Amino acid sequence: MKEKTKKLVILTGYFKGESYGLLGPQMAATIINDHTDFDAIVVGVTNQDNLSQLKTALDHFFKDQQKIVGFSSLGGRQDLFDFAGQLKKEGATTILAGPQAGPDYKGEEGWQIHPHRFRGVSDHFTFALHGPAQQILPILASDPDVEISELDGVLCLDENGQMIENPAIPWDDAWLAKVDWQTLYVLKDGAFKPLSVTCAQVLQQIGCQHAAKECQISIDYPQGLVKSGFITICQKGCSFCDVAADKGYMGAVNKTAIKEQLMWLPAGPDGRKIPFELINESPLFSLAAIFDLADELSITLSQINLTLRADYLLKGLKHLEKALEIAQKNDVRILLSSVGFESFDDTILKNLNKGVDRQTNLDAIRAIRALKPKYPAHFGYLKEEGANHGFIHPTPWDNPQISHEINKTISMYQLSLDILPPHSTPLIIHHASGLADWIRQIEVKEEMEFTRVGNTIGWWQTKDQSS
Ligand code: B12
Ligand code: SF4
DSSP: OOOOOEEEEEEEEOOTTOOBOOHHHHHHHHHHHHHSSEEEEEEEEOTTSOHHHHHHHHHHHHTTSOOEEEEEOOTTOHHHHHHHHHHHHTTOEEEEOSTTHHHHHHOSTTTTTOTTSOOOSTTTOSEEEOSOGGGGHHHHHSOTTSOGGGSTTEEEEOTTSOEEEOOOOOOOGGGSSOOOGGGEEEEETTEEEEOOOSBEEEEOEEEOGGGSSEEEEEEEOOTTOSSOOEEEEEEESOTTOHHHHHTOEEEEOOHHHHHHHHHHSOBOTTSSBOOEEEEOSSOGGGHHHHHHHHHHHTOOOOEEEEEEOHHHHHHTHHHHHHHHHHHHHHTOEEEEEEEOOBOSOHHHHHHTTOSOOHHHHHHHHHHHHHHGGGSTTTEEOSGGGTOOOOBBOSOTTOOHHHHHHHHHHHHHTTHHHHTSOSSOBOOOOBTTSHHHHHHHHHHHHHTOOEEEETTEEEEEEEHHHHO
16 A cells, blocks of 8 residues: 555543543544545543653654644643644644534633633634534645635634634534544654554444433522522533533434444454443443344454443333343443433432432432342443443532432442442533533623633632632
C-alpha cells in the first residue's frame, strides 16, 4: 500500500494507566484513514502528561507538514482548550469535534450579555464540527480555497467575528460499522506510542430512549437560598446528561453495522474477542441477539459490559436471564459495569429527572443480588469485578434530612458492600445541559451569578462568594 503523505492527530482526554478504547474519536480516525489520503491517529492525553512534551511529540510527528489537530471528548479540560489555542496561534489547524462540540465552540447561551457566562472556545479552534465524523471528508479532500464555512456540521467565525453554524447531517449506520482499534496512542518519553486497547465498545444505539421525548419538569431551588421554590424547564432525559442534550435519541444501529463492529474487535491472547461495552442504555432486550451475531461470524466473545438504568434492568430481567444462560454455555461473562442509580432519595431523583424512584433502584439491587449466586462466574456487578455504578453526590438539593435518609438507606441495604463506588461523582452542570437552563433562570430571577468553571457551572459557589 502506498504510504500516506498527510497526517492528522486527534487529541482526547484519557486516564493514566488505562487501556480502554475511545469509540467516537477512533471511529472518526478510521473513517479518515479509509476515505482520505491522511494518516490519522488518536492520542489519549492524561492529566499527568506534560504539554510541552506533547508539543514536541506533535512537532516530531508532523515534521514540516501543516499540523491538523482534532480535539474530541476533552471532558471540559481547560488545559487542552488552551493547548488548542496555542497551536492555532502558531499556525496549526485546530478542530473541535465530538460530543457537545457545537455548544462548547459557541459558548453558553446569552454569554454576550452576561459576561460571567462561558464565552466558548471559538478563539482556540479554527472551526468546530458537530455531528457525524464523515462530515470531515469534504474538508480534508478539499483544495485550500474551498469555503469550509458552507459545509455540513461546521461552526466557524466569519471575517466580522459572527458565528456561522451549519446543521449537521443525520447519523447513518453505514458509517458506524467499522472501528480500527489500533489507532490509539499515548504520550511516552516525548513521543507517541501505540496502546493496545483491552476493552472496546460496540455501538448498538445512538443516544438514549429516556431522552426521546421532551417534557416540562419542575426542579427545586438549591438548598441554602433564602427563597425557595421551583423552576420549570423543558427537558429530554436526565437533567444533568450530555447525551440527552447532544444526541437525544436517534434509534438503534442496524444489524449489519453491529455485526461489522463485532468483527473488527481485536482478539485477546486467548483468541477470543476482547471485552467490550455495549453502548445501549436499554440493552437487555437485544442482548441475546449479540450472541447470534457472534455465531454467524464464528467468533468467540469474552465479556460484555452493560451500562443501563435500574428501570430498564427490571423490565428486561427475563431477557438478562436468557442471555446469562447462553453466556454460561459459551463461557462469556456479562458485567453490569454501570447501573445509573445516581441517588437513593426521591427529591434528588426527581430533580435529576432520572425517571426512576428510590424503590425502583432498591428493587433493581435486590434482583441483581439474587442473580449473582445463580451465575457466579458469568455474571458480574461488584466493584471488585470492574463495575462502577452511578452515584451523584453532592448535589444542590442536599440538606440534613435528605442526607440522613440516604445514609439510612445505604446502611439498611448495605449498599457500600457491593453497590456504591469508592467515590461518588459530584453533580456536574455542563453549560448546555438541562440543569444549566434551571440555574440560569435562578440567576436572572434572584439577580445572582454562579461561578463558571470552564464549560461547567459551579452551582456550589456564587460569584460574590468567590471574589
Ligand atoms: C462510549 C462512551 C464512553 C467510552 C468511550 C468514550 C469515547 N470518547 O468514545 C468510555 C467507556 C471510554 C467512556 C469514558 C468516559 N466517558 Co463516556 N460515554 C460513552 C457513551 C456511553 C457513548 C458515546 C458514544 O460512543 N457515542 C457514539 C459515537 C459514535 O458518537 P461520538 O462519540 O459523538 O462520536 C462521533 C462524532 O462525534 C464524531 N467525532 C468524535 N470525535 C471526533 C474527532 C474528530 C476529529 C472528528 C472529525 C469527528 C469526531 O465521530 C464519531 C462518529 O461519527 C456516552 C453516553 C451515551 N449513551 O451516548 C458517554 C459520555 C460521552 N461519556 C461521558 C463521560 C463523562 C465519560 C468519562 C469522563 C467518565 C469518567 N468519569 O470516567 C470517561 C472519560 C472519557 C475519556 N475521554 O477518557 C459523558 C461526556 C460528558 C462530556 N460532555 O464530556 C457522556 C456523554 C455520558 C453522560 N451521560 O454524561 N465513555
Ligand atoms: S443519564 Fe443515562 S438514562 Fe439519563 S438520559 Fe443520559 S444516557 Fe439516558
